[in-house]
Amino acid sequence: MIQSAEDQSYLVELVDGVLRLSFNRPQSGNAIPKTTVPQLIELFHAAQADPSVRCILVRGEGKVFSAGGDIAGFAQSIEQDVETRQADFARRLPLARKLVEAIAAFDGPIVTSVRGAAAGAGLFYPLVADYAIGDETAAFVFAHQRVALSPDGGVTAVLPQVVGTRMARMLLMTAAKVEAQEALRLGILHRIVATDALEDEAMKVARRLARAPQLAIKTAKKLVNDAPQQTLGEILDAETAGIVVCVGDPDFEEGVRAFLEKRPTSFPSTQ
Numbered sequence: 001m002i003q004s005a006e007d008q009s010y011l012v013e014l015v016d017g018v019l020r021l022s023f024n025r026p027q028s029g030n031a032i033p034k035t036t037v038p039q040l041i042e043l044f045h046a047a048q049a050d051p052s053v054r055c056i057l058v059r060g061e062g063k064v065f066s067a068g069g070d071i072a073g074f075a076q077s078i079e080q081d082v083e084t085r086q087a088d089f090a091r092r093l094p095l096a097r098k099l100v101e102a103i104a105a106f107d108g109p110i111v112t113s114v115r116g117a118a119a120g121a122g123l124f125y126p127l128v129a130d131y132a133i134g135d136e137t138a139a140f141v142f143a144h145q146r147v148a149l150s151p152d153g154g155v156t157a158v159l160p161q162v163v164g165t166r167m168a169r170m171l172l173m174t175a176a177k178v179e180a181q182e183a184l185r186l187g188i189l190h191r192i193v194a195t196d197a198l199e200d201e202a203m204k205v206a207r208r209l210a211r212a213p214q215l216a217i218k219t220a221k222k223l224v225n226d227a228p229q230q231t232l233g234e235i236l237d238a239e240t241a242g243i244v245v246c247v248g249d250p251d252f253e254e255g256v257r258a259f260l261e262k263r264p265t266s267f268p269s270t271q
Contacts, residue, residue: 112125135194156172
């Protein structure tokens with residue numbers, strides 16, 4: 001269901017086709033407790049199934065985007081014997097996997113508004129986003145190694161796509177902290193804006209994407225995501241199939257007419 005978490009650990013609002021998801025535990029660095037994960041999975045599944053959700057904007061309340069998993073909860077783990085501890089993590093991690101898969105399965109645009117740190121599993125959101133905007137306080141902390149853990153939360157799937165394999169290895173193996181300007185250079189951020197303009201600019205981008213012709217924008221995203229696993233011939237076949245489907249869509253007719261009539265578009269899929 002598209003609604004805020006029962007414990008208010010995240011808040012949602014649907015405006016102009018944009019589902020704004022706000023992590024809402026600023027006192028805990030917007031860390032995501034394990035009890036919240038099933039609700040987030042349901043939220044992303046519901047967003048995928050709801051045609052009124054044409055873009056998702058992810059942000060954090062307060063000064064931090066998200067610290068990822070709730071590391072304070074690890075204190076219990078180190079009190080367990082090793083066998084019990086490993087069994088506990090083996091039981092919990094498949095749920096985190098389902099969340100990553102639910103986010104990645106959303107076929108519309110995802111925008112992230114990053115203020116402060118994104119760390120651990122919180123890194124997945126800006127890394128998987130189609131548009132990541134932040135202010136000068138934005139920082140990306142590859143902190144798993146600091147508590148002697150290897151990466152999780154889908155980070156090793158998306159980070160190499162963003163920065164390249166060699167750079168991804170360096171960032172993860174050195175437990176790097178990437179500040180805003182370096183993140184912009186590496187492509188982790190697409191744009192940096194003033195802090196007082198961040199929320200408005202992020203929503204402006206999200207609304208722009210929510211007004212885009214839906215079949216065309218979703219097909220473009222799928223083509224790009226699928227391309228690394230395909231041959232050139234397969235890519236060209238997929239592009240042809242995409243165009244053939246798009247020209248049969250009412251949005252194509254509106255786009256051509258608006259161009260010829262020199263007026264703004266009003267795509268049927270966004271009404």
